[in-house]
Amino acid sequence: MWNSHQAPLVVxxxxxxxxxxxxxxxxxxxxxxxxxxxxxxLDAVFTQFYDGLRFPTYFGWNWPAFSELLRDLSWLSANRFLIVVDNADLLLRDEPIERPAFFRILKEATRHWAGPGLAAPGEPSRMLVLLVCEDSQVAELEDELRAAR
Structure with missing residues (x-):
C-alpha cells in the first residue's frame, strides 16, 4: 500500500x-x-492536525498555512508520515464547501513528499494519507477526492 499510492487512499x-x-x-x-x-x-480540522502533528505555534489557522506545514514537518523527527483520518466522510460536515480545499491540500502534500529531493525516482511518497470511512461511503469519498482541484 505504501509503495503503490501517492495520493490519499480511501479505505x-x-x-x-x-x-x-x-x-x-x-x-x-x-x-x-x-x-x-x-x-x-474548519477550526476543528486545524485543531486536530495542530495537535496530531504538533504544528508549531506560528501556525496561521488558514488553508495556506495548513498546506505549508503539511509540506514541511521538519519539527518532527521522522522521514515518513502516515496520517489516518478516521470517519473521513464526516469531516467538515458543518462546512461542506471547505471539503474540496481539504482534499486538494492532502493531495498536494502527498505529491510534494514524492517530489525531487524528497523521494528517489521510483520511490513512493514519504507521506501516506488513509481516509477511513464506512463501506457505503467509499465510492462517494473517492469521487470527492478525485474532483478536488
Whole structure:
C-alpha cells in the first residue's frame, strides 16, 4: 500500500490492512490519527492536525498555512508520515464547501513528499494519507477526492 499510492487512499472501515502494507520497511515514521467526527468545521480540522502533528505555534489557522506545514514537518523527527483520518466522510460536515480545499491540500502534500529531493525516482511518497470511512461511503469519498482541484 505504501509503495503503490501517492495520493490519499480511501479505505473502508472493515478492510483488513496488514501493517507491512502501510508502514515502510525502513526509516522513522510519524503516525497521527485524526477523527472526522471531531472535525465538523474548519477550526476543528486545524485543531486536530495542530495537535496530531504538533504544528508549531506560528501556525496561521488558514488553508495556506495548513498546506505549508503539511509540506514541511521538519519539527518532527521522522522521514515518513502516515496520517489516518478516521470517519473521513464526516469531516467538515458543518462546512461542506471547505471539503474540496481539504482534499486538494492532502493531495498536494502527498505529491510534494514524492517530489525531487524528497523521494528517489521510483520511490513512493514519504507521506501516506488513509481516509477511513464506512463501506457505503467509499465510492462517494473517492469521487470527492478525485474532483478536488
Amino acid at each position: 473502508a472501515r472493515n478492510t483488513e490492512v496488514k501493517l507491512s502494507e502501510v508502514l515502510p520497511s525502513t526509516g522513522a515514521i510519524a503516525v497521527t490519527n485524526v477523527d472526522g467526527r471531531s472535525m465538523a468545521d
